[in-house]
Amino acid sequence: MTTAQLGGRRGLILAGVLLAAGMVLPWIVYPVFALDLICFGLFAVSLDLLLGFAGLLSFGHALFWGGAGYAAALAIAHYHAPFVLAVAAGVVYALILAAVVGFVSVRRQGIYFAMITLAIAQIQFFFAFQFINLTGGENGIQITNRGWFFGYPIENDIPYYYLTLAIVALGVWFAVRVVRSPFGVVLGAMRENERRAISLGYDTNRFKLGMFVMSGALAGLAGSLFAIGNRLCGLDAVAWQTSGKVVMMTVLGGIGTIFGPIIGAGFFESLEYFVSKTAIGDKTNIVLGTVFAIVILGARRGIVGEILAFAVRRER
Amino acid sequence: MLRVVNFAHGVMYMLGAFAAYYGAQLLGLPFFAALIVGPIVVAIFGVILEFSLLRRLYGLDPIYNLLLTFAITLVVVDLVRLVAGALGSPYSAPDQLSGVVDLGFGPYPSYRVFAIVASLVVCAIVWYVIERTPVGSRIRAATENPILTRAFGINVPLLVTLTFGCGVALAAFAGVLAAPMTNVEPGMGEKIIINTFAIVVIGGMGSIAGSILTGFVLGIVQVLAALLFAQLSDTAIFIMMVIVLLFRPWGLFGKPETAV
Numbered sequence A: 001m002t003t004a005q006l007g008g009r010r011g012l013i014l015a016g017v018l019l020a021a022g023m024v025l026p027w028i029v030y031p032v033f034a035l036d037l038i039c040f041g042l043f044a045v046s047l048d049l050l051l052g053f054a055g056l057l058s059f060g061h062a063l064f065w066g067g068a069g070y071a072a073a074l075a076i077a078h079y080h081a082p083f084v085l086a087v088a089a090g091v092v093y094a095l096i097l098a099a100v101v102g103f104v105s106v107r108r109q110g111i112y113f114a115m116i117t118l119a120i121a122q123i124q125f126f127f128a129f130q131f132i133n134l135t136g137g138e139n140g141i142q143i144t145n146r147g148w149f150f151g152y153p154i155e156n157d158i159p160y161y162y163l164t165l166a167i168v169a170l171g172v173w174f175a176v177r178v179v180r181s182p183f184g185v186v187l188g189a190m191r192e193n194e195r196r197a198i199s200l201g202y203d204t205n206r207f208k209l210g211m212f213v214m215s216g217a218l219a220g221l222a223g224s225l226f227a228i229g230n231r232l233c234g235l236d237a238v239a240w241q242t243s244g245k246v247v248m249m250t251v252l253g254g255i256g257t258i259f260g261p262i263i264g265a266g267f268f269e270s271l272e273y274f275v276s277k278t279a280i281g282d283k284t285n286i287v288l289g290t291v292f293a294i295v296i297l298g299a300r301r302g303i304v305g306e307i308l309a310f311a312v313r314r315e316r
Numbered sequence B: 001m002l003r004v005v006n007f008a009h010g011v012m013y014m015l016g017a018f019a020a021y022y023g024a025q026l027l028g029l030p031f032f033a034a035l036i037v038g039p040i041v042v043a044i045f046g047v048i049l050e051f052s053l054l055r056r057l058y059g060l061d062p063i064y065n066l067l068l069t070f071a072i073t074l075v076v077v078d079l080v081r082l083v084a085g086a087l088g089s090p091y092s093a094p095d096q097l098s099g100v101v102d103l104g105f106g107p108y109p110s111y112r113v114f115a116i117v118a119s120l121v122v123c124a125i126v127w128y129v130i131e132r133t134p135v136g137s138r139i140r141a142a143t144e145n146p147i148l149t150r151a152f153g154i155n156v157p158l159l160v161t162l163t164f165g166c167g168v169a170l171a172a173f174a175g176v177l178a179a180p181m182t183n184v185e186p187g188m189g190e191k192i193i194i195n196t197f198a199i200v201v202i203g204g205m206g207s208i209a210g211s212i213l214t215g216f217v218l219g220i221v222q223v224l225a226a227l228l229f230a231q232l233s234d235t236a237i238f239i240m241m242v243i244v245l246l247f248r249p250w251g252l253f254g255k256p257e258t259a260v
Helices: A008-028 A031-053 A062-079 A083-105 A110-130 A157-180 A182-192 A194-199 A204-230 A240-253 A259-276 A285-298 A302-315 B009-027 B031-052 B062-084 B110-132 B134-144 B146-151 B156-178 B188-203 B208-228 B236-247
Strands: B100-102 B107-109
Touching: A008 A031, A008 A157, A008 A259, A008 A302, A031 A157, A031 A182, A031 A204, A031 A240, A031 A259, A062 A083, A062 A110, A062 A204, A062 A240, A083 A110, A083 A204, A083 B236, A110 A240, A110 B062, A110 B188, A110 B236, A157 A182, A157 A204, A182 A194, A182 A204, A194 A204, A240 A259, A240 A285, A240 A302, A240 B062, A259 A285, A259 A302, A285 B062, B009 B031, B009 B062, B009 B156, B009 B188, B031 B156, B062 B188, B107 B110, B110 B134, B110 B156, B134 B146, B134 B156, B146 B156, B156 B188, B188 B208, B188 B236, B208 B236
Parallel strands: none
Antiparallel strands: B100 B107
16 A cells, blocks of 8 residues: 655645645635534544554544544533533543554454454444433534633634634644654554564554554544534444545545545545535435545545656656 | 455345345245345346456455445445435235244244244355365365466356355345345445444454354344343444454454464
8 A cells, every 4th residue: 555655845835735725715615514624634634644654444433533522522511611621531532442442453454454443433333322311312412502712712613613723734733743753654664564574573563553542532633623613423423434434535535645635535525515416415425435436446546646646757 | 255355245135135125016026036036136236346346456455345345335325225215115024924933932923933044054055065065165275375276277267256246145145034024225234234244353254154153143142132231232242342352363263364
């Protein structure tokens, strides 16, 4: 799963363009839709950390996204926690969950890893479904009041959007730092040749676990922001369809390109929106699935990956 | 068996049930005929898919296979929803089997007895074909070492396609069998595929007897869990999977992976 690296000037330009796009987005589309976009963007980045840099395909990432969403929503709805604490509750929950789940699942890889993460995510789904007193069952948890961010009101969608954008940008910056760090370099070596990395004395499972926890925490951050932004955390957030959706976004944008999955998320969400307006209605998966199948069959590097490969070929 | 994870297997199960339903609705196909015709129709569909799409991904990371079958699942499920509607349709069991039999310890719907016997017979046949016949040994050889098997003059791609078709037919057979017991609805495959994944993880891959045994044991565990702790019945199977992973990460009947 090697992809052309996105580094140096090119990466910087793309980051700038994405940030600028994020700044103007709420003035072009509905602010809530813009919010969905950037939250799913960060979610896809978190999956890419795992898939692109540890070679592990998680098919149960809704576990962290939705779990953290529930934790954050509960903190606000039941305990009237301020925004920062609610998000922290979501991230900490995702972090602990990722440590436990990662401990069990990183022993296996490839398709087994995908199946295990999917199955574990289902446990949480059924819990959310059945413990109605805590989670509201099919109704989910409503958040009537988003609360305050250090004294500033975030009740309106526009201020909340910019706050979220700042946090998402920090999250993406963190992901880039992880990939560039010595830790990320070791993971890259493991992906190339795991046996060699083991023989060099690296405990590969520990490195994978580390990446899994970071990925889970970032997914949790995105999920908390999403739930508070939508004033609702429901069963959708923990359902396996959400896990599948974020995998599609990541692959669509380009595995291992960090910025690619953000574009993938934007493309996916926009396509879903436009298709839902046509005669097909809510059966959007007919189109989305077809697009995804074409990407898998013909352009496995994804949008950004293919463009990069093209650019590299032209330079030669 | 083929080291192909087929996310679309649940879809084949669902299509089997729908084939039986539409067969009865449009053509007046009786249940026992549907039990034969349904799997064949769905298997043809599966073979076309394998031949036209899945085949292109062999030799790549199996993850791509998982992703492609996932995409196929999404498309087919929504297409069926478009044609048949999202709500389920009832499909009634044949008259001969709609009664109740006394099994000694209590009455039991005779259709369920028939379903249990039929699935046991099919499992036995599959086990026999794979483990005891020349065709089965070729299939095992082709999965073990495709290049060497090819060198012996066996058409491996054809064999893979045929095996895939049989796997699909089995899924569809299960779908027809389940049709009178559950609602025939587009989402029925998704519900079962995740359980199937857990069964495969627990049992270990590539062992037919192992999968069958695990399937039955887990069925019993699920029923027991439903009796003892009602809220856990849906999660019991996944919790068991976690326990198995902790102590035998390669599954109960699988072999430890030699290649890391």
